[in-house]
Amino acid sequence: xxxxxxxxxxxxxxxxxxxxxxxxxxxxxxxxxxxxxxxxxxxxxxxxxxxxxxxxxxxxxxxxxxxxxxxxxxxxxxxxxxxxxxxxxxxxxxxxxxxxxxxxxxxxxxxxxxxxxxxxxxxxxxxxxxxxxxxxxxxxxxxxxxxxxxxxxxx
Amino acid sequence: xxxxxxxxxxxxxxxxxxxxxxxxxxxxxxxxxxxxxxxxxxxxxxxxxxxxxxxxxxxxxxxxxxxxxxxxxxxxxxxxxxxxxxxxxxxxxxxxxxxxxxxxxxxxxxxxxxxxxxxxxxxxxxxxxxxxxxxxxxxxxxxxxxxxxxxxxxxxxxxxxxxxxxxxxxxxxxxxxxxxxxxxxxxxxxxxxxxxxxxxxxxxxxxxxxxxxxxxxxxxxxxxxxxxxxxxxxxxxxxxxxxxxxxxxxxxxxxxxxxxxxxxxxxxxxxxxxxxxxxxx
Numbered sequence: 406x407x408x409x410x411x412x413x414x415x416x417x418x419x420x421x422x423x424x425x426x427x428x429x430x431x432x433x434x435x436x437x438x439x440x441x442x443x444x445x446x447x448x449x450x451x452x453x454x455x456x457x458x459x460x461x462x463x464x465x466x467x468x469x470x471x472x473x474x475x476x477x478x479x480x481x482x483x484x485x486x487x488x489x490x491x492x493x494x495x496x497x498x499x500x501x502x503x504x505x506x507x508x509x510x511x512x513x514x515x516x517x518x519x520x521x522x523x524x525x526x527x528x529x530x531x532x533x534x535x536x537x538x539x540x541x542x543x544x545x546x547x548x549x550x551x552x553x554x555x556x557x558x559x560x
Numbered sequence: 561x562x563x564x565x566x567x568x569x570x571x572x573x574x575x576x577x578x579x580x581x582x583x584x585x586x587x588x589x590x591x592x593x594x595x596x597x598x599x600x601x602x603x604x605x606x607x608x609x610x611x612x613x614x615x616x617x618x619x620x621x622x623x624x625x626x627x628x629x630x631x632x633x634x635x636x637x638x639x640x641x642x643x644x645x646x647x648x649x650x651x652x653x654x655x656x657x658x659x660x661x662x663x664x665x666x667x668x669x670x671x672x673x674x675x676x677x678x679x680x681x682x683x684x685x686x687x688x689x690x691x692x693x694x695x696x697x698x699x700x701x702x703x704x705x706x707x708x709x710x711x712x713x714x715x716x717x718x719x720x721x722x723x724x725x726x727x728x729x730x731x732x733x734x735x736x737x738x739x740x741x742x743x744x745x746x747x748x749x750x751x752x753x754x755x756x757x758x759x760x761x762x763x764x765x766x767x768x769x770x771x772x773x774x775x776x777x778x779x780x781x782x783x784x785x786x787x788x789x790x791x792x793x794x795x796x797x798x799x800x801x802x803x804x805x806x807x808x809x810x811x812x813x814x815x816x817x818x819x820x821x822x823x824x825x826x827x828x829x830x831x832x833x834x835x836x837x838x839x840x841x
Contacts, residue, residue, distance in 0.1 A: 420607075421614040424686065454571070458578045462585075466602045467610075469695060469724075469731065473585030480578045523590050 408451045408559045412444050415550060416460065420467060431534040434542035435509060437464055438479070442505065443550045445486045446493060448559055457483040474519050478512045498544045506540030600726040608729055611686055611697065678831040680704065684824060685729060694737040694757065698827060701728045709789065709835035713828050717795040717818035718742070718783060722829075735796070736761060736821045744796055745784035749774050752784055755796060755815060761822055764797055766813040771804050773811060781815055791833035 419440040426433035441460060444452050461476030468475065485508070486493065493501060513532055553559075589599075682698040700706050702725050710722040712732050720740070724731040733740055736757040744755045751774065758765050769775070779799040785792025797817040804811045 417610065420610050424611060424614040425617075427686065454574045454578060458581070461582075463602060463606060466599055466607050469693065471586050472589040472599055473582040476585065477579060477582030480575060480582070484572075484575045519586065 407557065408448060411553065411557050411559050412448075412452065415440055415444075415553065420463075423467060431531045432538055433535070434539040435535055436542075436546075437467075438482075438509065438512070439505070439539055439543060439546045440550065441479070441483070442486060442508075443546055445483055446490050447550070447554055449487055449490050451559070454480055454483060454487070470516075471520070471523065474516055477519075478515050481515075482508055482512055498547050501547070502540045502543040505543050506536050509536035509539050512536070599724075603726045604728055608726070611729075615686065680829040680831070682827050682829055684827060693739070694734040694761075694822060695723070695731050696734065696822075696827075698730050698732055699728075700829070701726050701730050703727055706730045706829065707834070711791050711794065711830050711833055713794060713830060714819040714821075714824055714826075715828070717797065718790070719819055719821055719824065719827055721790070732827065734821050735817065736764060742790060742796065743784045743786040744781050746775055747780045747782055749779075751775070752786065753781070755781060762817070762820065764815040764817055766815065767810070769811045769813050771806070771809075771811055773813075775799060775802060775811075775813060777802060789835050791830065 416437065419436040422436040423433070426436070437460070441452075441457065445457075458476050458480045461479030462472065464475040464479065465472050493504065496504065510533065513536055517532060680700065682700045685697040685699050698706075698712075706722055706725050708722055708725055712719045712721055718735055720732045720734040720737075722730050723733045734757070735742060735755075738757045738759050740757050742755045744753050745751065746753060753766050753769060753773075753775075755764050756767050777799050781796045781799065783790040783792055783794045783796060795818055797815040799813060800816045801814040802811060
């Protein structure tokens with residue numbers, strides 16, 4: 406239960422960070438996804454695909470996108486990480502950062518693709534700043550959440 | 561190794577199920593607008609409180625700035641406002657007599673134009689409620705009877721319209737959003753045009769204006785009321801640039817809005833106009 410509370414509180418923090426960094430536009434890191442990826446990597450047993458899906462739905466409401474778009478890509482990327490977290494854990498933080506850039510590039514493209522099928526798309530190439538900035542912010546998130554995890558002994 | 565594999569809670573069939581569930585919600589949300597109430601519930605219960613919490617530091621900083629501003633400046637401002645108020649009062653008297661005359665004339669011509677005075681001032685909660693769209697959140701929702709399509713103005717001109725309502729808050733799309741288009745009219749000539757937002761903030765453009773269109777820098781643009789989306793005769797902005805390039809099919813016309821759209825902290829909702837095509841939009 407302790408694990409669950411810490412994870413949910415940190416995700417709450419990530420939502421607050423997302424809302425406060427809205428004015429940065431595409432230059433704001435994808436906080437919620439970074440936090441989620443960390444928890445899946447560190448404690449894959451305490452978070453399930455359904456939880457990820459519900460968080461994705463919440464993200465859709467926060468960002469005002471079509472309900473289900475983020476839920477879809479969140480569960481897809483979470484699945485990939487669930488299946489390969491053993492390998493990813495052994496990479497250094499910076500290698501993980503590069504991996505996250507690639508994952509989020511795929512995510513941005515998927516969202517772009519879904520939105521383009523509907524008429525709501527008004528994207529430019531600057532959309533791809535988000536994965537890049539997120540990758541750079543990864544070490545920060547990693548060390549912050551690791552200290553949190555060690556302090557409260559989440560596993 | 562098998563232990564680790566079992567520990568992982570990700571099951572392939574769960575993924576497939578969730579993917580189909582997502583596609584289902586996307587289709588429902590996009591095609592039928594059936595699940596907007598789910599969005600409202602999540603918004604009111606989770607996002608709205610978080611929004612409020614995340615705005616606390618900004619409010620605190622704003623308060624500090626406000627308190628530290630000079631009393632002398634405030635006195636000066638008060639003086640200017642008093643003068644302006646007097647001037648405006650005189651104008652209102654004139655306008656009232658004109659209004660009476662107008663309604664009298666309209667009665668004669670049997671084309672009654674109902675003008676209700678009801679307006680509501682709302683506060684902007686978060687300035688950019690979404691990074692992809694130019695949308696702001698306001699602090700009044702269905703509780704106060706806010707409806708989708710309600711026109712939102714500032715003291716100088718048009719700002720946008722309500723696109724989403726929940727119980728305690730609403731979202732307003734700004735006129736400067738690149739996907740937002742307003743049916744407008746040139747006040748001087750009466751020609752109908754379409755005014756669209758632009759990726760540069762604080763700028764509106766006319767995307768499809770023919771080369772020979774009679775429009776000059778300084779023309780005032782206001783809403784035309786066509787398509788029943790906006791009330792007629794709300795001022796939008798002033799033409800600041802016109803380039804007629806013979807190589808292109810259309811003139812490039814730039815409009816500067818009267819309001820600093822996107823940087824406002826207070827907006828006005830008007831109640832005397834309801835869009836008619838609310839169902840089949």
